Amino acid sequence: MKLCQILLVCLVYSSALSDVPYKELYFEQTVDHFNPLSYGEKKFKQRYLLQDQWFDVVDRGPILFYTGNELPITTFWNNTGFMFDIAPQFGALVVFAEHRFYGKSLPFGDDSFKGNNIGLLTIEQALADYSLLINSIKQRYNAGKSAVITFGGSYGGMLSAYMRFKYPNLVDGAIAASAPMYLLSNVIDPSQFFVRVTADFKQSNTNCSANIRKAFNIMDGMAKSGDTGLNMLSEKFMLCSKLNETGYNHMVRWITNAFVSLAMFNYPYPTNFLSGLPAFPVNKSCGFMVNTDDLLKGLAQITAMFYNGTNGKLPCFDIWEEYVECADPSGCGLGPDSIAWDIQACSEIRMLFTTDGVQDMFLPIDYTAKMRNDYCKSKYGLVPRDKWASLNLWGFDVSPGSNILFSNGFKDPWAFAGVLHDLGPNLTSIIIHNGAHQLDLRGHNVNDPPDVIKARNLEISTIRQWINAVFPIKLR
Amino acid sequence: MKLCQILLVCLVYSSALSDVPYKELYFEQTVDHFNPLSYGEKKFKQRYLLQDQWFDVVDRGPILFYTGNELPITTFWNNTGFMFDIAPQFGALVVFAEHRFYGKSLPFGDDSFKGNNIGLLTIEQALADYSLLINSIKQRYNAGKSAVITFGGSYGGMLSAYMRFKYPNLVDGAIAASAPMYLLSNVIDPSQFFVRVTADFKQSNTNCSANIRKAFNIMDGMAKSGDTGLNMLSEKFMLCSKLNETGYNHMVRWITNAFVSLAMFNYPYPTNFLSGLPAFPVNKSCGFMVNTDDLLKGLAQITAMFYNGTNGKLPCFDIWEEYVECADPSGCGLGPDSIAWDIQACSEIRMLFTTDGVQDMFLPIDYTAKMRNDYCKSKYGLVPRDKWASLNLWGFDVSPGSNILFSNGFKDPWAFAGVLHDLGPNLTSIIIHNGAHQLDLRGHNVNDPPDVIKARNLEISTIRQWINAVFPIKLR
Numbered sequence: 001m002k003l004c005q006i007l008l009v010c011l012v013y014s015s016a017l018s019d020v021p022y023k024e025l026y027f028e029q030t031v032d033h034f035n036p037l038s039y040g041e042k043k044f045k046q047r048y049l050l051q052d053q054w055f056d057v058v059d060r061g062p063i064l065f066y067t068g069n070e071l072p073i074t075t076f077w078n079n080t081g082f083m084f085d086i087a088p089q090f091g092a093l094v095v096f097a098e099h100r101f102y103g104k105s106l107p108f109g110d111d112s113f114k115g116n117n118i119g120l121l122t123i124e125q126a127l128a129d130y131s132l133l134i135n136s137i138k139q140r141y142n143a144g145k146s147a148v149i150t151f152g153g154s155y156g157g158m159l160s161a162y163m164r165f166k167y168p169n170l171v172d173g174a175i176a177a178s179a180p181m182y183l184l185s186n187v188i189d190p191s192q193f194f195v196r197v198t199a200d201f202k203q204s205n206t207n208c209s210a211n212i213r214k215a216f217n218i219m220d221g222m223a224k225s226g227d228t229g230l231n232m233l234s235e236k237f238m239l240c241s242k243l244n245e246t247g248y249n250h251m252v253r254w255i256t257n258a259f260v261s262l263a264m265f266n267y268p269y270p271t272n273f274l275s276g277l278p279a280f281p282v283n284k285s286c287g288f289m290v291n292t293d294d295l296l297k298g299l300a301q302i303t304a305m306f307y308n309g310t311n312g313k314l315p316c317f318d319i320w321e322e323y324v325e326c327a328d329p330s331g332c333g334l335g336p337d338s339i340a341w342d343i344q345a346c347s348e349i350r351m352l353f354t355t356d357g358v359q360d361m362f363l364p365i366d367y368t369a370k371m372r373n374d375y376c377k378s379k380y381g382l383v384p385r386d387k388w389a390s391l392n393l394w395g396f397d398v399s400p401g402s403n404i405l406f407s408n409g410f411k412d413p414w415a416f417a418g419v420l421h422d423l424g425p426n427l428t429s430i431i432i433h434n435g436a437h438q439l440d441l442r443g444h445n446v447n448d449p450p451d452v453i454k455a456r457n458l459e460i461s462t463i464r465q466w467i468n469a470v471f472p473i474k475l476r
Numbered sequence: 477m478k479l480c481q482i483l484l485v486c487l488v489y490s491s492a493l494s495d496v497p498y499k500e501l502y503f504e505q506t507v508d509h510f511n512p513l514s515y516g517e518k519k520f521k522q523r524y525l526l527q528d529q530w531f532d533v534v535d536r537g538p539i540l541f542y543t544g545n546e547l548p549i550t551t552f553w554n555n556t557g558f559m560f561d562i563a564p565q566f567g568a569l570v571v572f573a574e575h576r577f578y579g580k581s582l583p584f585g586d587d588s589f590k591g592n593n594i595g596l597l598t599i600e601q602a603l604a605d606y607s608l609l610i611n612s613i614k615q616r617y618n619a620g621k622s623a624v625i626t627f628g629g630s631y632g633g634m635l636s637a638y639m640r641f642k643y644p645n646l647v648d649g650a651i652a653a654s655a656p657m658y659l660l661s662n663v664i665d666p667s668q669f670f671v672r673v674t675a676d677f678k679q680s681n682t683n684c685s686a687n688i689r690k691a692f693n694i695m696d697g698m699a700k701s702g703d704t705g706l707n708m709l710s711e712k713f714m715l716c717s718k719l720n721e722t723g724y725n726h727m728v729r730w731i732t733n734a735f736v737s738l739a740m741f742n743y744p745y746p747t748n749f750l751s752g753l754p755a756f757p758v759n760k761s762c763g764f765m766v767n768t769d770d771l772l773k774g775l776a777q778i779t780a781m782f783y784n785g786t787n788g789k790l791p792c793f794d795i796w797e798e799y800v801e802c803a804d805p806s807g808c809g810l811g812p813d814s815i816a817w818d819i820q821a822c823s824e825i826r827m828l829f830t831t832d833g834v835q836d837m838f839l840p841i842d843y844t845a846k847m848r849n850d851y852c853k854s855k856y857g858l859v860p861r862d863k864w865a866s867l868n869l870w871g872f873d874v875s876p877g878s879n880i881l882f883s884n885g886f887k888d889p890w891a892f893a894g895v896l897h898d899l900g901p902n903l904t905s906i907i908i909h910n911g912a913h914q915l916d917l918r919g920h921n922v923n924d925p926p927d928v929i930k931a932r933n934l935e936i937s938t939i940r941q942w943i944n945a946v947f948p949i950k951l952r
Binding site: 030032033034035036037038040041116118119120122124125128131132135166167168169170347380381382383385387388391392394396397398400 | 506508509510511512513514516517592594595596598600601604607608611642643644645646823856857858859861863864867868870872873874876
């Protein structure tokens with residue numbers, strides 16, 4: 001078993017850090033699409049990655065276009081092997097476009113997050129970027145009649161669907177993997193996000209979520225007993241600095257954040273998406289929580305597994321360095337990309353996830369619209385525009401769309417806000433019962449469960465239909 | 477015959493200045509939908525007119541929503557009687573929304589056209605305004621499940637279609653009357669606009685367009701003969717000031733503008749849209765041009781008929797007052813609304829209409845993209861964004877749309893850029909062979925030609941289908 005795991009690690013790291021080379025290119029992108037005067041014709045360099053080795057321009061191969069989301073685009077290149085797996089059979093051009101304000105695509109360079117510049121970080125601007133980039137690539141490759149299929153996972157899946165919503169003149173079909181479409185509506189119960197995280201641990205082992213809840217409560221009792229308790233916790237969790245009360249509250253979120261990622265990236269083989277993780281990290285976590293007398297130690301081990309995955313074998317943990325609180329209770333990541341996501345959580349994407357310790361296994365943390373609004377206003381001067389986002393991006397009703405395939409891993413906590421039912425013949429939902437977050441977008445792997453293989457096959461046949469409707473695909 | 481015409485005048489003026497009363501209401505509209513920081517949450521008062529006397533809220537009557545275009549919304553209220561004619565049978569709520577920067581809907585009051593404020597005058601902002609307004613009206617009338625059908629003529633027809641393109645979550649069907657959709661593309665030949673104007677006069681009488689061309693050439697020869705010629709022209713055309721060379725060039729455009737309106741509003745009964753006009757003003761114009769020895773006098777009579785229609789019996793004409801040159805060679809109208817349209821012609825709507833005196837009957841006037849761009853840059857600091865508008869508003873390919881009915885009067889010069897063929901089962905084109913500009917949107921009239929009656933009947937049955945698909949219509 002150990003040997004097999006080691007072997008899997010090798011297999012996966014070579015595929016995770018994708019061995020498909022790319023051209024790193026930059027597009028002269030308009031800074032402001034919606035106001036012709038504010039920044040005039042000012043441009044910035046938008047990064048995109050491109051691979052044309054399979055592209056069959058003669059037979060009008062399609063363009064497979066990844067709508068980049070809230071990380072540097074290289075991360076998605078390294079974790080979306082499905083597109084490389086299918087590109088040869090379609091004779092496709094593969095493009096991964098970086099989202100403005102992430103990675104190297106900074107509209108104002110080092111000043112991008114200063115002052116009013118962040119007002120240009122909106123979904124609408126990002127979609128407009130992609131529309132101009134698609135058009136430019138079509139022109140450069142003389143591919144005006146090629147079909148364009150967008151791909152994306154998570155927020156990128158929302159963007160992929162939105163491209164088909166708003167630019168069906170440019171996009172012939174969209175794969176929206178693990179896209180929490182209904183975040184932009186009021187038809188979901190935001191408390192369900194952490195309930196879903198909890199369910200993953202409960203499903204691994206009935207005692208697991210119960211014991212994690214117990215561990216959280218033990219920890220909380222200890223913290224509230226005063227300095228001695230806080231000191232013991234600092235030691236138990238191998239923190240670099242001793243905890244005070246504020247630090248403790250932050251530590252709760254730091255731990256909770258680890259659980260979110262373990263559930264999202266609960267893949268059947270080791271991966272390296274946001275963090276280096278073993279195969280089935282939820283099972284591995286539950287291994288620390290059952291058949292043990294020291295539940296607190298288990299909780300610390302789980303947390304350490306996650307944060308060590310990111311940073312190697314750390315001598316101690318710096319909770320302020322490793323987790324930054326933001327407007328998204330599921331976490332915003334670290335560095336400039338986390339600021340960008342925080343801004344998006346403060347403008348159009350509504351994530352008011354709460355925990356109550358009853359439905360879910362976490363310590364109760366309240367989070368109201370008012371708390372978010374106060375935070376956003378004071379930090380960025382932003383007033384969230386939930387209604388606008390809902391109306392503009394069809395939050396309440398995505399059914400007028402067409403040629404969109406919504407796939408959701410049922411074990412992915414984000415599935416609570418996903419499209420889980422077919423909404424029409426050209427608006428299909430796929431449930432991957434054993435799937436975590438956007439597993440179907442990853443490259444094939446010997447450990448793939450059968451339902452993800454089935455999902456990918458349905459995706460391939462659907463994509464084939466979409467392309468054929470534009471131009472008959474050459475058999476290869 | 478004379479008596480009958482007089483009677484018609486009475487009939488039409490009472491219906492043209494619509495006798496349907498309205499509530500004049502104002503909506504707190506977001507100044508900038510696309511940048512949450514530039515103007516923050518600043519609002520302005522957007523005017524809309526509303527009539528709920530027919531609204532059947534119990535049986536979920538639909539909302540018939542006019543997407544206002546480049547004039548005060550009252551003008552459209554007074555010239556879109558079709559909506560009032562059909563509202564009772566549908567139990568509909570009727571709303572006419574004013575376009576930002578026109579009429580009383582000025583985002584910055586008297587400062588609206590100053591500095592960078594005009595950067596907020598875009599099609600995208602206008603559509604966003606309508607989306608929020610529709611949502612608000614639905615909430616206020618508890619009409620969340622009512623179907624919404626948009627209506628519009630000319631640029632308003634484009635907006636009506638765009639609402640269905642971009643907001644099918646809010647709009648269930650769209651009537652786009654005389655909408656020159658392909659202006660936002662490069663698939664049309666812009667010289668055809670004035671060719672179409674010419675054709676209307678030729679169709680009225682074969683000699684008519686030929687004689688108008690002759691008259692223009694006589695006039696041009698006279699103007700180029702020097703001061704004596706210019707003085708004679710000043711007298712012939714009853715100008716308030718004597719012409720110089722610059723004045724003459726402006727006069728050519730002033731006359732040409734009259735012909736555009738006569739062709740557009742060549743209705744079978746007297747009307748008062750932009751100008752008070754008799755029934756069949758093209759026929760009436762041609763009456764001045766055939767069986768006469770003095771072609772120049774005929775040209776002056778036609779021009780006078782148009783400008784007198786607007787201003788009553790004028791003692792003389794002020795060409796600078798009555799016609800303002802702008803980025804749209806077909807004319808921008810007068811006053812602040814004309815500035816707003818000029819700005820739109822300088823940003824997203826491309827009208828590079830030329831005349832050559834060969835295909836058309838006018839004096840040759842060149843108009844290149846460069847001339848437009850230089851004008852727009854120097855006057856407003858605007859660089860036209862043709863490509864962006866094309867991509868964002870599907871200029872090249874409107875076929876992904878659905879539930880849109882494009883109607884075009886074949887005698888309307890704007891039809892050269894209209895959708896003249898069905899593009900799918902839910903994307904229908906109606907040609908009204910004897911129709912001028914958006915005749916079908918006008919209220920019924922005893923002088924309506926049979927094909928406009930047929931067109932309206934098809935529109936009604938199509939609207940019925942769209943509404944029925946949302947909620948079964950109660951039989952009334």
